[in-house]
Amino acid sequence: MIVTRFAPSPNGPLHLGHALSAITAHDLAKDAGGQFLLRIEDIDGARSRPELAESFRADLEWLGLEWEEVSAQSTRLAGYEAAAERLKSAGLLYPCQCTRADIKAAATKFGPEGPIYPGTCKGKDVDLSQPVAWRLDIGRAQAAVGPLDWFDALAGPQVAVPERLGDVLIMRKDAPASYHLAVTIDDAADGVTLVTRGQDLFAATHIHRLLQALLDLPVPRWHHHPLLLDEIGKKLAKRRGSASLADLREAAVDGAKIASDIRLGRFPIGMSLRKG
Numbered sequence: 001m002i003v004t005r006f007a008p009s010p011n012g013p014l015h016l017g018h019a020l021s022a023i024t025a026h027d028l029a030k031d032a033g034g035q036f037l038l039r040i041e042d043i044d045g046a047r048s049r050p051e052l053a054e055s056f057r058a059d060l061e062w063l064g065l066e067w068e069e070v071s072a073q074s075t076r077l078a079g080y081e082a083a084a085e086r087l088k089s090a091g092l093l094y095p096c097q098c099t100r101a102d103i104k105a106a107a108t109k110f111g112p113e114g115p116i117y118p119g120t121c122k123g124k125d126v127d128l129s130q131p132v133a134w135r136l137d138i139g140r141a142q143a144a145v146g147p148l149d150w151f152d153a154l155a156g157p158q159v160a161v162p163e164r165l166g167d168v169l170i171m172r173k174d175a176p177a178s179y180h181l182a183v184t185i186d187d188a189a190d191g192v193t194l195v196t197r198g199q200d201l202f203a204a205t206h207i208h209r210l211l212q213a214l215l216d217l218p219v220p221r222w223h224h225h226p227l228l229l230d231e232i233g234k235k236l237a238k239r240r241g242s243a244s245l246a247d248l249r250e251a252a253v254d255g256a257k258i259a260s261d262i263r264l265g266r267f268p269i270g271m272s273l274r275k276g
Contacts, residue, residue: 002034003193004223006060006067007183009041010052013244014059016258016268017198017228017235023262024225025196026065036065037190040072041183043176048074059245062255070190079185080177083215084134084170092141092214093170095132096121109166112203116166134171136207138163145213150205153194153223162206184208188217196223200235226273 004025008014014022029036038060042048053072060067087093098106098120107115117135126132141162148160162168169178177185187195195205202224212219227235249255261267 001193002029002032003037003191004029004034004196005037005039005070005187005190005192006196007039007041007186008056009044009047010049010056011044011047013052013246014056015244016262019059019063019245019258020228020262021196021198021225022060022065023063023259024223025194026067027263028194028196028223030066034193036067037192038067038069039186039190040069041186043073043077043182045174055246059249062245062249063259064256065259073182073186076182076186076189077176079189080171080182083181083185084177087136087170087214088134090144090214092137092144093134094122094137094167095126095128096135096169097126097130097132111164111166113165117168119167122167131173133169133173135167136170136211138165138167138210141210141214145210148209148213150209150219151221152202152205153221155202155224158205160206160209162210165203165207168207180204180207180211184211184215184217187220188212188215193220194223195220196225198227199224200227228267228273 006018006022006025008018026036028034038057040053040056042050042053057069084093096117098117102120103117104115106118106120108118109116121135122137150158150160152158168180170181172178176182205222205224209219211217229235245255248258265273267273
């Protein structure tokens with residue numbers, strides 16, 4: 001059975017790009033007689049606003065979607081900690097005190113997610129009495145599991161190349177877990193068989209495939225859909241003030257029509273899909 005999910009973070013309102021992602025995941029599951037799950041990813045510290053989760057539910061209902069809600073990330077912290085301890089025990093994590101500014105200043109290589117961590121703290125004594133993050137030693141991790149592959153429904157077979165992202169964060173200083181660890185643990189726990197999300201997260205999947213191998217987790221398939229762009233060709237984003245679904249809903253715009261237009265590839269004037 002196909003199980004998909006929509007997993008928004010309550011740090012800002014949903015916009016039409018989120019609607020595209022939710023509808024894609026919903027329809028892939030429903031058309032196959034499967035399950036569509038809603039998971040609230042609410043471990044982003046003070047940025048997480050609990051009241052937005054209820055708004056998300058209203059947005060999905062307004063679009064005409066049906067879902068089953070699973071546990072929010074904030075209830076799953078013990079699982080993240082256990083996974084991180086397992087990686088530490090295997091000698092695959094190391095502590096890091098670097099700030100984003102430190103990394104940006106020292107980086108000499110850049111990957112799909114920006115500056116690649118230059119290994120400043122690797123192999124060095126780090127004061128563990130102070131807040132630290134924990135990074136994955138990509139070289140050791142790859143040596144532990146060997147070559148890996150994965151499959152995307154649109155892009156086809158892929159060979160995992162997690163080294164393109166460098167020694168990524170697994171446990172953050174300011175949150176219980178990084179996105180990479182939390183989403184990998186959660187998708188396995190929820191029985192997700194088809195991870196449906198935007199192409200902007202395609203590169204992250206190489207890391208997630210590696211974590212699945214290291215932690216003996218089931219391997220789903222992926223579906224990285226095109227992104228919805230605004231009138232100047234930029235990805236819709238909360239931080240750029242893209243029109244929210246809540247605003248459209250409260251203005252009595254027909255949510256069912258919005259959903260139908262998205263399914264038919266008809267978007268508001270100036271918006272378009274980026275397919276690669």
